[in-house]
Amino acid sequence: MDIQAYIQSGVIESYVLGIANEQEVAELQRLRLEHPAIATAVEQAEQWLLDTSSQLAVPVADKSKMQLLTTLQNDFKEPVSASNGSVSSEAPVRSMSRNMAWIAAASVVLFVSSAAVNLYLYNKYTKAANDYSDLLKERTTLLATNKAYENRLTALQNNMQLMTAPGMLKVSMPGVAGKEQSLATVYWDTHTKDVYLIANSLPAAPAGKQYQLWALVDGKPVDAGMLENCEGLCQLKNIQQAQAFAITLEKAGGSPVPDLTQLYVMGKVQS
Amino acid sequence: MLKQRTQAAFSYLYDNYAATLNGIIVGIIQDQEVSGDVLQEVFVKIWRQVENYDPVKGRLFTWMYNIARTTAIDTLRSRDWKNSKRNNSLTEEYTSLPDKAPNPGDELGLRKIIQGLREEYKVLVELSYFEGYTQEEISGMLNIPLGTVKTRIRAAILQLRQQVKL
Numbered sequence A: 001m002d003i004q005a006y007i008q009s010g011v012i013e014s015y016v017l018g019i020a021n022e023q024e025v026a027e028l029q030r031l032r033l034e035h036p037a038i039a040t041a042v043e044q045a046e047q048w049l050l051d052t053s054s055q056l057a058v059p060v061a062d063k064s065k066m067q068l069l070t071t072l073q074n075d076f077k078e079p080v081s082a083s084n085g086s087v088s089s090e091a092p093v094r095s096m097s098r099n100m101a102w103i104a105a106a107s108v109v110l111f112v113s114s115a116a117v118n119l120y121l122y123n124k125y126t127k128a129a130n131d132y133s134d135l136l137k138e139r140t141t142l143l144a145t146n147k148a149y150e151n152r153l154t155a156l157q158n159n160m161q162l163m164t165a166p167g168m169l170k171v172s173m174p175g176v177a178g179k180e181q182s183l184a185t186v187y188w189d190t191h192t193k194d195v196y197l198i199a200n201s202l203p204a205a206p207a208g209k210q211y212q213l214w215a216l217v218d219g220k221p222v223d224a225g226m227l228e229n230c231e232g233l234c235q236l237k238n239i240q241q242a243q244a245f246a247i248t249l250e251k252a253g254g255s256p257v258p259d260l261t262q263l264y265v266m267g268k269v270q271s
Numbered sequence B: 001m002l003k004q005r006t007q008a009a010f011s012y013l014y015d016n017y018a019a020t021l022n023g024i025i026v027g028i029i030q031d032q033e034v035s036g037d038v039l040q041e042v043f044v045k046i047w048r049q050v051e052n053y054d055p056v057k058g059r060l061f062t063w064m065y066n067i068a069r070t071t072a073i074d075t076l077r078s079r080d081w082k083n084s085k086r087n088n089s090l091t092e093e094y095t096s097l098p099d100k101a102p103n104p105g106d107e108l109g110l111r112k113i114i115q116g117l118r119e120e121y122k123v124l125v126e127l128s129y130f131e132g133y134t135q136e137e138i139s140g141m142l143n144i145p146l147g148t149v150k151t152r153i154r155a156a157i158l159q160l161r162q163q164v165k166l
Helices: A003-008 A011-017 A022-034 A036-055 A063-071 A085-163 B007-029 B032-052 B060-077 B079-094 B110-116 B119-130 B135-142 B146-163
Strands: A168-174 A183-189 A195-201 A209-217 A220-226 A244-251 A263-268
Touching: A003 A036, A011 A022, A011 A036, A011 B146, A022 A036, A036 B007, A036 B060, A063 B007, A063 B032, A085 A168, A085 A183, A085 A195, A168 A244, A183 A263, A195 A209, B007 B032, B007 B060, B007 B110, B032 B060, B110 B119, B110 B146, B119 B135, B119 B146, B135 B146
Parallel strands: none
Antiparallel strands: A168 A183, A168 A263, A183 A195, A209 A220, A209 A244, A244 A263
């Protein structure tokens, strides 16, 4: 038999392509076992088929593989190690689950510690928020107090400016007989004729009563204003001229004529 | 590895051969959508019959190729498919007349390659490879002696092999 002629006849290619007839197939199956050259030629033809087919490959839609894995899911076997049989086949499963257990345990630990840290931080936050709120209140109070002192200081400074101003005349009014504890002072601006009063020591006026300042002008009392509820130096009425000042306790709102039985303090103007 | 039938083995098989087998199916069916369905069927068959594969008889790929080709031809022959594609197979006959081919160059895969063959070879490849008729059937259909069918098929395949030399 001419083996080369057989190899080159095209029958081997027909065979691998699956279009040889039954008689050709039977003949080839027999010849390839008898002749290594033919066996090699079959091998080469199979390689040719693979190479050609690869060249003509058409890409498959991505979903196709997933679809097949679903269709065949009951046709797959668990991986089995060839050497050790079932024992080693379980080993990787067990180590997998041990890993999972570690991961699960680690997750729980992480979760618990995270919760604890959260609680701790929440408490710290609450305390800090309360502290902050308290500090804010304290600050407001301090600011208010500070403001009050500042106002008083400003008032005192102004008073001092007035008292030490040039042309300011000081009239000290000690308590009269029976009212020795009382004391008041008048500051009288000789330029502007403004009258200021400091009630150094006067008993609190009873309800419905008010202290009234009088200027004695040529022996006659002239109303110089009511002593309002004021602190420090209180500006009263403008008095053009006076020889003395006095304070009586009158009904609230003042009287046109002083009640001399209620005279508390009196002082002469030093001229 | 394949005979262990693990999912990993299947995955390997699919990743390496899906596109190549799909090319064979598309070459026969000439319709990518239907080919997708046939490819599914082919891989199911391959996986369920893998124990029947005998390495002594040939390569794994040759075995898979045969499953792909015969499944594609079975689909082509099934009644529904034949009916819906009747007009197409008619036009395929017209492609034998070069000037009247409706869409020359539209053929896919191997079917495109055989367009370069001589007319008497082309019809034999068409009937045997693409339509799966046996040489005896072709001899009867074309009224040509069996010996002539056999010789021409071999010659056609040899010419094809030279054309698709790599």
